[in-house]
Amino acid sequence: MTTAEKIGQMAQAERGAIDADPAQITALGLGSVLSGGGSTPADNTPAGWADMVDRYQRAALATRLHIPLIYGVDSVHGHGNLVGATVFPHNIGMGATRDPALVRREEQITAIETRATGPQWVFAPCFCVARDDRWGRTYESFGEDPALVTAMTTAVDGFQGTRPGDLAGPGRVLATAKHFAGDGDTVYGTSTSGTYTIDQGVTVSSRARFARIDLPPYVAAVRAHHVGSIMPSFSSVDWTDDGVGNPVKMSAHAELLTGVLKKKIGFKGFLISDWAAIQQLPGTYADQVRASVNAGMDMFMEPYSTPQFTRTLAAEVAAGRVKISRIDDAVRRILTAKFELGLFEHPYTDRRNIGTIGSPAHRAVARQAVAESQVLLKNSGHALPLKPSAKIYVAGANADDIGNQSGGWTVTWQGQSGNVIPGTTILQGIRQRASDVTYSADASAPVSGQDTGIVVVGETPYAEGVGDVGNGHTLNLSGADKANIGKVCSAVKTCVVLDVAGRPQIVTDELAETDAFVASWLPGSEGAGVSDVLFGARPFTGRLPVSWPRSEAQEPVNVGDRDYAPLFPYGYGLTTRR
Known part of the structure; x- marks a missing residue:
C-alpha cells in the first residue's frame, strides 16, 4: 500500500x-x-x-x-x-x-x-x-x-x-x-x-x-x-x-x-x-x-x-x-x-434477514425487555397489579406518545415527540389489557366514575449536550405533570404514576399522593411491556440501576457515598411476584 x-x-x-x-x-x-x-x-x-x-x-x-x-x-x-x-x-x-x-x-x-x-x-x-x-x-x-x-x-x-x-x-x-x-x-x-x-x-x-x-x-x-x-x-x-x-x-x-x-x-x-x-x-x-x-x-x-x-x-x-x-x-x-x-x-449487503426487521419475534423480545426494566418503587396496599375489569382513567401526554417513550437516538439524533416509529404506546398496551379506559392527556376530561387512575409523567426526547440539566432541562417534574398527578390522584381510589424518562426525576413531594409509583425509563417501541406488569401478566422484577435523588441539588448521589441518603437507594425495587 x-x-x-x-x-x-x-x-x-x-x-x-x-x-x-x-x-x-x-x-x-x-x-x-x-x-x-x-x-x-x-x-x-x-x-x-x-x-x-x-x-x-x-x-x-x-x-x-x-x-x-x-x-x-x-x-x-x-x-x-x-x-x-x-x-x-x-x-x-x-x-x-x-x-x-x-x-x-x-x-x-x-x-x-x-x-x-x-x-x-x-x-x-x-x-x-x-x-x-x-x-x-x-x-x-x-x-x-x-x-x-x-x-x-x-x-x-x-x-x-x-x-x-x-x-x-x-x-x-x-x-x-x-x-x-x-x-x-x-x-x-x-x-x-x-x-x-x-x-x-x-x-x-x-x-x-x-x-x-x-x-x-x-x-x-x-x-x-x-x-x-x-x-x-x-x-x-x-x-x-x-x-x-x-x-x-x-x-x-x-x-x-x-x-x-x-x-x-x-x-x-x-x-x-x-x-x-x-x-x-x-x-x-x-x-x-x-x-x-x-x-x-x-x-x-x-x-x-x-x-x-x-x-x-x-x-x-x-x-x-x-x-x-x-x-x-x-x-x-x-x-x-x-x-x-x-x-x-x-x-455487498447480505439481505437475507431483511424480512425479520421489526418482526413479531423481535418485538416480543423487546416487549420482554420493557417488562423486565420496570422498577416498582411504591405499592401501597398492593395497588398493583391492576384488575382488567377496573374502570381506568389515564392521563399524561407520555401515555400515548411513542416518540416520547423512545427518547433520543430514534430516527433523529435528538429524537422527537409524536408518531415517529411503528410500535405500541403505553396507552395502547393498557387498552389491550382493560376494556374500560378513558384517556385525557391533560386530565381535563371528567374523572368521576373511574376507580383507578394511571398518570404517565416524564421527559420529552433529547440527546447529548442538549439534555444536560442547565441547558433548558431539569430533573424536576413539569408543572403539567404535577397538576395531572394532583387532579387524578385526588379523585380516584387507586392512583398509579409511571415516570417515562431517561433518568430519575424529582418526585419527593408527589410520592405521598400516589398509591403506586413506577420507573418506566424509555421503553422504546413496545409500550405493551409496561401494561404486562401493571396487570400482572409478568411480575415486577426490575431494580434501580442508579440512586434516586431526593432533590436535584443532591446530585451526584451514588451508592457507597459517605453520606448516602437518596429517596430510593441503588438496587431498590419491589416485586409483585407471588
Missing part, C-alpha cells in the same frame, strides 16, 4: 458529505463512511439503506486495491435510524433488568436488523458509568455501579458473536465500546463564559479511582469479549495524583489510549474518534491530527473534513512528525476488522 492508500483507510466521512458524489470515496480511498444520528437515505426503508451502502461500496471497490469500506451507524437501542426497526429500551432500562443474557439477545437482534440493511459496524454499546443524573446521556448508561455496567458487557457478544468466524455472518456487526473512558464521571459546573459543563467535560480523578470506577467495563469488553473497536470520549481527564490541574482530552491521551488500553489491557482492535472530536484539541489542525495519531487513534471520524484530514496527515508523515510505523499499526488494525467481517469476500 502507498502512504496515501494507508491514510485513506484511516479516514471516515459522513454520508451527507459524499452522497451526491460517491466518487470521493474512490478518489480519497476512504476506509469508512458513517450515518450520524438522523442521517438516513431519502428512502428510509431496509432496501433504501442497503442500496445506499452498496452504492458507496462500489465506489470503494473501484480503488486500485479494491479495499471494501466499513459502514458505521448509531444502533444504540436497536437500528434506531431506520423507521420500522425494533426499538429496545435505552441502556438505563436494560440495566434495571439485571439480565445480561437479555442484553446479549437484544444486541443480537439489533445486529441482525442492522447488517441486513448494509451497515456492518455499530457505535454501541455505551459502557459509561453514569455518576451524575444531570448528565443528558445518563440513559445511555447501564447504571452508576461499574460492576453492573461490567456485567452488561455481554452486549458485545450479541453484536459480534463469540466464535471465530461469527463476525462474517449475516447477523453480526462490529461493536464499539464507548466512550473511553470517564464520560459519565465528569464534573458538573459552569465555565467562565457561563456555559454549562458536564457533557464533554472533565473527569477529575486519581488513577486508582479511575481504575476502580471508569475502566472496569472496558477491561471486560476487551479481555472477555474481544470488542472490535473502541471510541475515545470527547471528555478530558485531570489526574489529581499530579496535582497540577492539567486536563487532557481523551482524543490525545497517549497514557490511556496506548499505555493503558492497547498495552496494559491488551486491546487488539482499532480506535475510532468521535464526531470531529480531534478538532477540540489545542493548536492548528495539523497539531490536532498529529497529537491524536501519535496518542494511538487509528481511524478518524472527520465527517465533513476528510479531504483536509488526509492531506494533513500525509504532510505530517512526510515531515517525519508521524512515524510510518504508527500509520502501519493503525491500518493493520482496521484491515484486520474488515477481514474478520468477511468484507473482502462478500463486500
Whole structure:
C-alpha cells in the first residue's frame, strides 16, 4: 500500500458529505463512511439503506486495491435510524433488568436488523458509568455501579458473536465500546463564559479511582469479549495524583489510549474518534491530527473534513512528525476488522434477514425487555397489579406518545415527540389489557366514575449536550405533570404514576399522593411491556440501576457515598411476584 492508500483507510466521512458524489470515496480511498444520528437515505426503508451502502461500496471497490469500506451507524437501542426497526429500551432500562443474557439477545437482534440493511459496524454499546443524573446521556448508561455496567458487557457478544468466524455472518456487526473512558464521571459546573459543563467535560480523578470506577467495563469488553473497536470520549481527564490541574482530552491521551488500553489491557482492535472530536484539541489542525495519531487513534471520524484530514496527515508523515510505523499499526488494525467481517469476500449487503426487521419475534423480545426494566418503587396496599375489569382513567401526554417513550437516538439524533416509529404506546398496551379506559392527556376530561387512575409523567426526547440539566432541562417534574398527578390522584381510589424518562426525576413531594409509583425509563417501541406488569401478566422484577435523588441539588448521589441518603437507594425495587 502507498502512504496515501494507508491514510485513506484511516479516514471516515459522513454520508451527507459524499452522497451526491460517491466518487470521493474512490478518489480519497476512504476506509469508512458513517450515518450520524438522523442521517438516513431519502428512502428510509431496509432496501433504501442497503442500496445506499452498496452504492458507496462500489465506489470503494473501484480503488486500485479494491479495499471494501466499513459502514458505521448509531444502533444504540436497536437500528434506531431506520423507521420500522425494533426499538429496545435505552441502556438505563436494560440495566434495571439485571439480565445480561437479555442484553446479549437484544444486541443480537439489533445486529441482525442492522447488517441486513448494509451497515456492518455499530457505535454501541455505551459502557459509561453514569455518576451524575444531570448528565443528558445518563440513559445511555447501564447504571452508576461499574460492576453492573461490567456485567452488561455481554452486549458485545450479541453484536459480534463469540466464535471465530461469527463476525462474517449475516447477523453480526462490529461493536464499539464507548466512550473511553470517564464520560459519565465528569464534573458538573459552569465555565467562565457561563456555559454549562458536564457533557464533554472533565473527569477529575486519581488513577486508582479511575481504575476502580471508569475502566472496569472496558477491561471486560476487551479481555472477555474481544470488542472490535473502541471510541475515545470527547471528555478530558485531570489526574489529581499530579496535582497540577492539567486536563487532557481523551482524543490525545497517549497514557490511556496506548499505555493503558492497547498495552496494559491488551486491546487488539482499532480506535475510532468521535464526531470531529480531534478538532477540540489545542493548536492548528495539523497539531490536532498529529497529537491524536501519535496518542494511538487509528481511524478518524472527520465527517465533513476528510479531504483536509488526509492531506494533513500525509504532510505530517512526510515531515517525519508521524512515524510510518504508527500509520502501519493503525491500518493493520482496521484491515484486520474488515477481514474478520468477511468484507473482502462478500463486500455487498447480505439481505437475507431483511424480512425479520421489526418482526413479531423481535418485538416480543423487546416487549420482554420493557417488562423486565420496570422498577416498582411504591405499592401501597398492593395497588398493583391492576384488575382488567377496573374502570381506568389515564392521563399524561407520555401515555400515548411513542416518540416520547423512545427518547433520543430514534430516527433523529435528538429524537422527537409524536408518531415517529411503528410500535405500541403505553396507552395502547393498557387498552389491550382493560376494556374500560378513558384517556385525557391533560386530565381535563371528567374523572368521576373511574376507580383507578394511571398518570404517565416524564421527559420529552433529547440527546447529548442538549439534555444536560442547565441547558433548558431539569430533573424536576413539569408543572403539567404535577397538576395531572394532583387532579387524578385526588379523585380516584387507586392512583398509579409511571415516570417515562431517561433518568430519575424529582418526585419527593408527589410520592405521598400516589398509591403506586413506577420507573418506566424509555421503553422504546413496545409500550405493551409496561401494561404486562401493571396487570400482572409478568411480575415486577426490575431494580434501580442508579440512586434516586431526593432533590436535584443532591446530585451526584451514588451508592457507597459517605453520606448516602437518596429517596430510593441503588438496587431498590419491589416485586409483585407471588
